Amino acid sequence: MSVWSALVGQESAAAQFRRAAADAHAEAEDPAATSAMTHAWLIVGPPGSGRSVAAVAFASALVCPDLGCGHCRACADVASGMHPDVTVVRPSGVIMGVEQTRGLVGRIGVMPTRGDWNVIVIEDADRLNEHADNALLKSLEEPPPHGVWVLCAPSLDDVLPTIRSRCRVVRLRTPPIDEVAEHLQQVDAVDPAMASYAARVAQGHIGRARALATDPEVRVRHQRVLGFPHRLGSVAGCLAAASEIIGDARDQVGAVAEPLEAAEVAAVLRAHGEGGTGAGSARSRASSALKELEKDQRNRRRRLLRDELDRVLLDLLGLYRDVLAVMCGAEVQLVNAQARAEIERLVAQGDPATALAAVSAVSHARESLAADGSEELVFATLALKLQQASSGTARAGLPRR
Ligand SMILES: [Zn+2]
Structure with missing residues (x-):
């Protein structure tokens, strides 16, 4: 299987990358040839569309003699993160600081060791915003002859205009x-x-x-989210259900973040001579680096929590879309066909107007969350709105289906 088979439903983006990689190989063979190859790329696409998969496939195609065959040594080394000419900066690593950015700028300038190209993939280019200094902008504008930047971000709006204007943009769609x-x-x-x-x-x-x-645990959590609208009997119930859902999300984030954080702290301490024989403890020498790291880790936890809660809201949107579909007798495939009982209960409690009000409350919650609203407030407001919408129908005695 070639590296492109990992990309799902992105034929047009894959074709663009394959063309560019073919041009890149031609350019490497004959530098005088006019080439359509671009040295700074920005891949944008909704979460889960495969941005980093696309970026890594493109990197493989640049360093593989066969444009990303998927089975040669170069492809295998890119896949395992061992290729010396391909650097992938992942969001799970320590958040990028200006030093790291400069390190990358220096890194892209060196000659590739095995092939013709030196590729740097940055999976979360929005993290560059704070540290996008002139060195990076200059390198994006005029990358060294053998360097290729491949940046990824959810949308163009997430990236500084000074960065995106220097890149060729490839858009991914939501895969079918x-x-x-x-x-x-x-x-x-x-x-x-x-x-x-x-x-x-x-x-x-x-x-x-x-x-x-x-992962069965993930399915259980999804099922709990579908039960959320049924736990909103009273105002107290609403607040409890909201804080329960946030607590769940925080536990999730903790499970992902804790091992990363421990490894990062250990790396900083090692870099400051822990285990060595120097005077004073590594922890006190590392105190300012640790403080900086802690701040970055807090930011990452916040990002992870936002992502997790947005997934919860998307699950709820899917649920209310199903409720509307059943109410209107629409002949569509239900997102949550396995949760027919939860859907039927909501159908019995409301009407299309309340279901639409619920959809708009959930959409509004997503916007508030994206605009940095407090998670607690966003979910408490959502719970109360959902509860009000359904009890409003009950009081008015509107016809139900
Ligand atoms: Zn290959």
Whole structure:
């Protein structure tokens, strides 16, 4: 399988990258040839569309003699993160500081050791915003002859105009549900029924679909989110349900962040001579570096929490979309076909107007969260609005279906 088979539903983006890689190889062979190769790229696409997969596939195609065959040594080394000419900066690492940015600028300037190109992939280019100094901007504008920057971000708005104006943009789309299901079957050996359930519920987010298909805990949490509207009996119930859902998300974030944080602290202490024989303790020598790291780690936790809560809200949107579909008798595939009982209960409690009010309350909650609203406030407001919408119908005695 070539490196492109990991990209789901992105034929047009893959074709652009393949063309560019072919041009890049031609340019390397004959520097005098006019080439359409660009040295600074920006891949944008919704979460779960496969931005980093696309970036790494492109990097493989640049360093593989066969444009990303998927089975040569170069492709294998890129896949395992061992290729000396491909650097991937991942969001799970320490948040980028200006020193690291400058390190990358220096790194892209060196001659590649094995092939013709030196590629740096930055998975979360929005993290560059704070530290996008002139050295980086200059390198994006005039990358060294053998250097290729590949930046990734959810949307153009997430990236500084000074950065995006220097890059060639490739857009990814939300992958179609059928293709996500097929991908899970082929690549992760998930059985067809589970693959189709996971792809539907994840609504085109490949990583989320994979987690749903392969981790029972993730399925249990999704089911709990679908129960959220049923736990909103009283005002107290609303507040309790809201804080429960945030507590759940925080636990999730903790499980992901804690091991990373411990490893990062250990790395800083090692760099400051822990275990060595120098005078004074490594912890006191490292105190300012540790303080900086702590701040970055707090920021990362906040980002992870936002992402997790946005997933919760997307699950709720999927649920109310199903409720509306059933109310209107629409002949569409339900996102949560496995949760027919939860859907029917909401159908029985409301009417299309209350379901629409719920959809708009959830959408509003997503906007507030994205605009940096307090998580507690956003979810408490949402719970109260959802409760009000359904009890409003009950009081008015509106016809129900
Ligand atoms: Zn290859």
